[in-house]
Structure formats: structure tokens, C-alpha cells
Amino acid sequence: MTEFSTAGYLDMDLLRFTTAGSVDDGKSTLIGRLLYDSKSIFEDQYEAIRASSEKRGEEYVNLALLTDGLRAEREQGITIDVAYRYFATPKRKFIIADTPGHIQYTRNMVTGASTANAAIILIDARKGVIEQTMRHTYIASLLRIPHVIVCVNKMDLVDFKKEVFEQIKKDYEAFAAKLDTTDIHFLPISALKGDNVVDASKNMKWYKGPTLMYLLENIKISNDQNHSDARFPVQYVIRPMNSEYHDYRGYAGRITGGVFKKGDAITVLPGGLTSKIKSIDTLNNSLEEAFAPMSVTLTLEDEIDISRGDMIVKTDNQPEATQDIDVMVCWLAEKKLQPNGKYALKHTSKEVRCVIKEIQYKVNINTLEKIEDDKTIGLNDIACLTLRTTSPLIVDKYKKNRNTGSLILIDESTNVTVGAGMII
Amino acid sequence: MKNYNLTHLKELESESIYVIRELAAQFERPALLFSGGKDSIICFHLARKAFAPAKVPFPLVHIDTGHNFEEAITFRDDLAAKYGAHLIVGSVQDSIDTGRVNEEKGFNASRNVLQTVTLLDTIENYKFDALIGGARRDEEKARAKERFFSHRDEFGQWDPKNQRPELWNIFNGKKAVGEHFRVFPISNWTEMDVWQYILQEKIEIPSIYFTHERECFVRDGVIYAHSHVIPLKPTEKVEKMQVRFRTVGDISCTGAVLSKANSLEEIVEEVAATRVTERGSRIDDKRSEAAMEDRKKAGYF
Known part of the structure; x- marks a missing residue:
């Protein structure tokens, strides 16, 4: 491992990824290995899980205990909720959203996937592509995670056979062809033995591709943000x-797309008033330009009435303002x-109310078929809806921008987030 | 094309500022929990960035056990004065004096757990509806499950099994009367990120984070600062040691580490080489495997 250096540390970028697999696919083992091999497990943490494993009468140190943080999770030996894990190599810092594989917990995977640049999908080499895969x-495709890494795990249990890997790859590709994800990588690994995780496998000389760690360190993420359509929700x-x-009036926000430069001609939506960017301010200095996902404060040449929920965009590139929205929704609550x-509906910094005008169809997410005769939408269901909002939202399609194309629905009696919506 | 890519520290900073601005926009009476420790110092620094050139639009709240390091208290007061921040102190001693809580007895007595009552009373008195905390998900396994916007019921309780899903960067701060939120802007930072950021931004921190000579004693493998707060057992011996603190909490539950690190650069090197987590020296976490989860459910930080 390369020597630690502050200069190197300050120059790293950030990759957020999510891991998905069904029960016993070896997901926790894989995460444990990534953390262990990058020296992110500390001695006292290791000692604590070693002692717990022993107390539970387990033969090996159970690395899953590292990620299962809640009492109920440890008692039942299952992962209930998304847990976030961190590690860094000299090249990059990583945030893992570790999401449970149980069938009833689709909502957790959607949560973890919503901010991820990459998804690791684990397949048990003995079982191949199954319903959960x-x-x-x-x-992953619906949430538009830009990069997908398919790890065919437990290769040691199928004698490291190339044919097994190739068959799974073929099966997977046949299914994935129906979806939008373009950047898919396939790796044969053994998380338990370490093959192709950090070090290249000696047992699979037929595999010429990169290791998992190499992929994670080198996937190009600078294009994951939309850098062409400038959007600034106030x-x-x-x-x-x-x-x-005395007369300072700054609009604080996080750029959710594109690049803003001093002097740019801008329009404030939904009002439609125009001005020019006078300055892009931060605590210590003013910038010539700023880009997604930077948090900055804009000041304008003209005094116009702007408040939270408005969006500043470049005059020559405007999103749509609309009250009628088609969305793909993942339902997150027991209550149908x-x-x-x-x-209630939240979209960027704006909050409105909406009515469900129409349930167009529900998706059978195992076959991708549209279900048009059953329109009950319950927990974990994915459906296409038409909404009508009380006032216009400034939207892009989710496909074009994950920030200005996403929204959440909130139950007004309980205040709970019940739906995750992607604008189509 | 130009490379429009942020370094990870810049991206974390931007995310945290975004969270703090959401808090200010979504709540009527927010506040920042400030202990004088490095994580809350960073939260305040980020809050200054979020609202510049205006002042931070909410007060600092410190829950003072009365057993804090003097250096941390002095630092707290100086910082509030320097930036003109409104400081509110909730006193555990007052809670004891008014009979709201009973002090623990014995050699390992600590006011750590008592803080929860004082905190919840302070929230009620000032009608705070959201509190920023400097907790990080890498610190502790129960904290790894926290949301940025974390809901608390009318009793201040956390229900970890029934948390609201948090998608994209859309935060749902809606609540019923009497409920409140805890907001954690630096959730995604690690201990190393914090130190590198302090170094990069030249942020001032209390002197006890740096090496100094102090009268200490060892109990159960932990180095404690000798003070009136912890009674010595007959076999325990006080000696002068060269130490610093990796985390700063109440004296009764914060262990020191032997260290010669005298500058931020040296601390960063030490953190890079260390093989023990920073909460490894926090006695409050060691009471049981789920000590943090249990305290958090009851309303702890």
C-alpha cells in the first residue's frame, strides 16, 4: 500500500457506490474485505466483532457484524436499514451505501441508489441470474446509476470455471439489454478468498480484466454530473x-447542473425575469465560475424579487415549467x-401539493412487463403516475438531470416520505 | 473540455453547507449543538460559510455537564465572542439541583447519560425545532444508520427501525407540533476528513487536542485526566504523562492518548497511522454493545 500523504489526500475525488445482492451472496464479506484490505477496519472494531462472533458461537469472525449497527439487526442476523461505510485508497475516497438484499426492502436499495455513482450487483456463481438480480x-437502471459492476461471486465454489462466468454474463446481458444502463462491467471474484477483489486472481488466469478495486479507483466519474444545463435552485x-x-442580497444554493460564470445572462423561473450574474460568492472569496455540485451564493445585477423555490437558469437554456407531471414512482410505505x-411534494427547494390524477400502470419488475389491470400500489411497487401540482414546478427529465428530475411524495397526515419519483 | 470535478473534501464541504441551508430554510427555531469539540467547531465553520456575509442565523447550544475540560469551555466562550454568536448553556448541574436527575454513584459515575434530560429540557424551554449535531456515520455503528434529517418524536426519541427514507438530496423536515429534528451536516465525513479540513482551512481548535503534560492515571487500560471528577481507587497512581485528546467530551468519559503531536500536520500523520478508532477512548460507548443506540433512542446526541 502506498505511503499516506496529505498532498495526495487533498487531491482525491469521491465515489459513492451501492451494493446489492440477495441473502448469502457474500455482500458483507465483500464489503468487509474492501474495508480490511484498505486498512479501514480498526483494531478495536475488529476486536469487538471478534468477541461478538465468539459469543454467538460462530466459527469465523463475522464481518457482517461491522455493518449491522442496530441491536435488532445483530439479534436477527439481518440488515434492516441502509448503512454507510467509508474507506479511502491513495487514489479515491469511497462511500458505500450498504443496502439489504431482502425482497421486502426494495425501498432501501432505492434510497442507497439515489445518490450513487456506481452499483455493485452480486451474483452467486452457483445460482446465476435470479429474480433478485x-x-x-x-x-439501478431506473435510478440511473451511471456505472454497474456485476460481480460473479463464489467462483471458488464452481472451480473457477470460465464457462460458468461466461454463461452468467450472457444471461445477464440478455436481461440488461432491455434497460438503459450502458456502462456495465463483469468480474469473476471470490470475496472470501480475495480473488480479483484487490489482487488479481491466480486461479482465473483466463480473466484479463481489472480487479474490483482497480475499477472502483478508476471509473471515470467527472461526467456523472450534468455539466451542460445550468440549474440553480434557490x-x-x-x-x-x-x-x-447594507444592500447585499445573495441567493444561496447548490448548483444542480451545468456551469455558471460571472456575467452570464440568467432567467429566474417561474417568474421569467432576467438579469446578469454580478458575483459568485463564498466566505473567503468570489469566483469567476462555479459548477455542480458546488454550494455558492449568487448576486445579480438587478434587484428582482426572488425567494426559496425559485430556480435561476441560463437564459439560453431553460427547463420546462409545468403542473402536469408524469413520474415513475417507487412506493416506500406500507399504507397504499x-x-x-x-x-405534499418536494422537488429541489420547492414544496407544493399534488393530486394523483392517474395511475397509468404498474411494473412487474421481474419481467419488466406493464401491469394495467391491477392498480393497487403498495410497498416496494413501482408505477407510472400522472400528477397535477398546485403550482408549476421547474423540471427536467430525470434522464437528463437526477437533481431537477427527482421528487418525493409525503403523506400529509403522518409527514412520512411515501414515494420516490423520477420525472419521465 | 475543462475538468469540472471537485476534490472529495470540496464535495463534502458543499454537501454540508447545503444541509445547513436546508435546516435554516425548513425550520423556525434551529440551533447548533456546540461542545467545543472539533466536530462541532467544523459545523460552526461550515455554518459561517453557508450564510456569509451574514451572521449565522441560529444560536449555539452547549449542554454543560459541569465536568468539562476548562480548555474546551474557554474556547467555546472565546469563539462565541469572536463571531458574535448567541450562546445558550444548558446545565446538568441545574438538572441535578432541581431534582430532574440523580447523579450516578461509584468510581465509574458519569454525567454522560444525564445530559439527555438536560438537553431535552433545553429544547423544550427554548422551543427549538431542529438541532445541528456534529455526529459522523464513521464514528460508531448506530450512527452509521443515521439520516441527515433525523426525526425525533414528542419525547425526543429516535426510532431507528422506522426512519424516513432519504432520497437524493431532498430532505423531509415535516413534523407535528412538539416533535423535532436532529440534523447532521457532516454525516459523510471521516475522522481523517475532519483533520485534513481543519488543516486546509486553518481552523482554530482547543489546546487539549495537541500534546501537553498532564497528571493522569490508568484504569482498565484507559488513560484518564486526574481531576476531582473521578475519585481514585486506592491502587491507582497519578503520574505526569505526555498526552493529547482525540475526542473531547466530559472528563469522566474521555480517555487521552500518549502523543507528542504538536501541530496539525503531526496530528494528521498520527491519525493516518493509528489502528484504533477515536471512540475507542470513549468510555461512554463501552458500557454495552448497544450503548450508543440505547442512548440515541432516548434522545442523546
Whole structure:
């Protein structure tokens, strides 16, 4: 392992990835190995899980105990909720959203997938492509995770045979062809033995591709953000109200797409008023330009009325303002979707109310077929809906921008987030 | 084409500022929990960045056990004065004096658990509806399950098995009267990120993070600062040691580490080489395997 250096550390970028697999696919073992081999497991953590494993009468140190943080999870030996794990190599820092593989927990995978640049999908070499593999792949595609890494695990249990790997790859490709994901990588690995995880496998000389760690360190992520369509949802208006900054009026927010430069001609939506960018401010200095996902404060040449929920865009590239929205929704709550029901809706920094105008169809996520005769939408269901909002939203298609194309639905009686929506 | 790619620290900073601005926009009476420790110092620094050139639009709240390191308290007061921040102190001693809580007895007595009552009372008195905390998911396994916007019921309780899913960067801060939120802007930072950021931004921190000579004693393998707060057992011997603190909590539950690190650069090197987590020296986490989860459910930080 390369020597640690501060200069190197300050130059690293960040990859967020999610892991999906069904029960016993070896997901925890794989994560444990990535953490262990990158020296991210500390002695006291290791000692704690070693002692717990022993107390539970387990033969090996159970690396799953590292990620199962809640009492109920350890008692039942299952993962209930998304857990976040961190490790760094000299090249990159990583955030793992570790999501449970149980069939009833699709909502967790959707949660983990929503911010991920990459998804690792685990397949047990002995079982091949199963229903859950397809489910995970579909969700990765629906949430538009840019990079998918299919790890065919437990290769040691099928004698490291090339044919097994090739057959699974073929089966997977046949299914994935129906979906939108373009960047798919396939790797034969043994998480337990370490083959092709960090070091190249000595048992699979027929495999000429990169190891998992190499892929994670080198996948190009700079194009994962939309850098062409400039979008700035206003989060908060800054008015210092003191003598030094008497007339200062700054619009604080996080750029959710594209690049803004000083002097750019902008339009404020939905109002439609125009101005120019006077400055792009941060605490210490002003910038010539800023890009997604930077948090900055914009000031404008003209005094116009702008508040939270408005969106500043470049005048020559404007998104759509609409009250009628078609979305793919993943339902996250036990309580079923209410046809014609009203929900609170959050989209970027804007909050409105909406009514479910139509349930177009439900998706059978194992076959990808549309179900048009059963329109009950319950937990983990994915459906295409038409919504009507109380006031216009400034939207892009999710395909074009994951930030301005996503929304959540909230039950107004319980305040719980019940739906995750992607605008189509 | 130009490379529009942020370094990971810049991306984390941007994410945290975004979270803090969401808090200010979504809640009426937010506050920042400030202990004088490095994580809350970073949260305050990020809050200054979020609202510049205006002042941070919410107060700092410190739950003072009365058993804190003097250096941390002095630092807290100086920082509030320097930036004109409004500081509110909730006192555990007051909670004891008014009979709200009973002090633990014995050699391992700590006011750590008592803080929860004082904290919840302070929230109620000031009608806070959201509190920023400097907790990080890499610190502890129960914290790894936290949301950025974490809901608390009318009793201040956390229900980890029934958390709201948090998708993309859309935070749902909706709540019923009497409920509140805990907001964790630096959820995705690691200990190393924190130190590198302090170094990069030249952020001031209390002197006890750096090496110094201190009267200490060892109990159960942990180095404790000698003070009136922890009674010595007959066999325990006080000696001068060259130490620093990796985390700063109440004296009764914070262990020191032997260290000669005298600058931020040296601390970073030490953190890079260490093989024990920073909470390894926190006695409060060691009471049981689920010590943190149990305290968090009851309303702890």
C-alpha cells in the first residue's frame, strides 16, 4: 500500500457506490474485505466483532457484524436499514451505501441508489441470474446509476470455471439489454478468498480484466454530473442587514447542473425575469465560475424579487415549467397509494401539493412487463403516475438531470416520505 | 473540455453547507449543538460559510455537564465572542439541583447519560425545532444508520427501525407540533476528513487536542485526566504523562492518548497511522454493545 500523504489526500475525488445482492451472496464479506484490505477496519472494531462472533458461537469472525449497527439487526442476523461505510485508497475516497438484499426492502436499495455513482450487483456463481438480480438491475437502471459492476461471486465454489462466468454474463446481458444502463462491467471474484477483489486472481488466469478495486479507483466519474444545463435552485436568501453589507442580497444554493460564470445572462423561473450574474460568492472569496455540485451564493445585477423555490437558469437554456407531471414512482410505505389522493411534494427547494390524477400502470419488475389491470400500489411497487401540482414546478427529465428530475411524495397526515419519483 | 470535478473534501464541504441551508430554510427555531469539540467547531465553520456575509442565523447550544475540560469551555466562550454568536448553556448541574436527575454513584459515575434530560429540557424551554449535531456515520455503528434529517418524536426519541427514507438530496423536515429534528451536516465525513479540513482551512481548535503534560492515571487500560471528577481507587497512581485528546467530551468519559503531536500536520500523520478508532477512548460507548443506540433512542446526541 502506498505511503499516506496529505498532498495526495487533498487531491482525491469521491465515489459513492451501492451494493446489492440477495441473502448469502457474500455482500458483507465483500464489503468487509474492501474495508480490511484498505486498512479501514480498526483494531478495536475488529476486536469487538471478534468477541461478538465468539459469543454467538460462530466459527469465523463475522464481518457482517461491522455493518449491522442496530441491536435488532445483530439479534436477527439481518440488515434492516441502509448503512454507510467509508474507506479511502491513495487514489479515491469511497462511500458505500450498504443496502439489504431482502425482497421486502426494495425501498432501501432505492434510497442507497439515489445518490450513487456506481452499483455493485452480486451474483452467486452457483445460482446465476435470479429474480433478485433482475430486481436490483432494474432499480439501478431506473435510478440511473451511471456505472454497474456485476460481480460473479463464489467462483471458488464452481472451480473457477470460465464457462460458468461466461454463461452468467450472457444471461445477464440478455436481461440488461432491455434497460438503459450502458456502462456495465463483469468480474469473476471470490470475496472470501480475495480473488480479483484487490489482487488479481491466480486461479482465473483466463480473466484479463481489472480487479474490483482497480475499477472502483478508476471509473471515470467527472461526467456523472450534468455539466451542460445550468440549474440553480434557490435555497435561501441572504440579507446581512448590517452597515457593511447594507444592500447585499445573495441567493444561496447548490448548483444542480451545468456551469455558471460571472456575467452570464440568467432567467429566474417561474417568474421569467432576467438579469446578469454580478458575483459568485463564498466566505473567503468570489469566483469567476462555479459548477455542480458546488454550494455558492449568487448576486445579480438587478434587484428582482426572488425567494426559496425559485430556480435561476441560463437564459439560453431553460427547463420546462409545468403542473402536469408524469413520474415513475417507487412506493416506500406500507399504507397504499390513494388513487386521486392528495400528497405534499418536494422537488429541489420547492414544496407544493399534488393530486394523483392517474395511475397509468404498474411494473412487474421481474419481467419488466406493464401491469394495467391491477392498480393497487403498495410497498416496494413501482408505477407510472400522472400528477397535477398546485403550482408549476421547474423540471427536467430525470434522464437528463437526477437533481431537477427527482421528487418525493409525503403523506400529509403522518409527514412520512411515501414515494420516490423520477420525472419521465 | 475543462475538468469540472471537485476534490472529495470540496464535495463534502458543499454537501454540508447545503444541509445547513436546508435546516435554516425548513425550520423556525434551529440551533447548533456546540461542545467545543472539533466536530462541532467544523459545523460552526461550515455554518459561517453557508450564510456569509451574514451572521449565522441560529444560536449555539452547549449542554454543560459541569465536568468539562476548562480548555474546551474557554474556547467555546472565546469563539462565541469572536463571531458574535448567541450562546445558550444548558446545565446538568441545574438538572441535578432541581431534582430532574440523580447523579450516578461509584468510581465509574458519569454525567454522560444525564445530559439527555438536560438537553431535552433545553429544547423544550427554548422551543427549538431542529438541532445541528456534529455526529459522523464513521464514528460508531448506530450512527452509521443515521439520516441527515433525523426525526425525533414528542419525547425526543429516535426510532431507528422506522426512519424516513432519504432520497437524493431532498430532505423531509415535516413534523407535528412538539416533535423535532436532529440534523447532521457532516454525516459523510471521516475522522481523517475532519483533520485534513481543519488543516486546509486553518481552523482554530482547543489546546487539549495537541500534546501537553498532564497528571493522569490508568484504569482498565484507559488513560484518564486526574481531576476531582473521578475519585481514585486506592491502587491507582497519578503520574505526569505526555498526552493529547482525540475526542473531547466530559472528563469522566474521555480517555487521552500518549502523543507528542504538536501541530496539525503531526496530528494528521498520527491519525493516518493509528489502528484504533477515536471512540475507542470513549468510555461512554463501552458500557454495552448497544450503548450508543440505547442512548440515541432516548434522545442523546
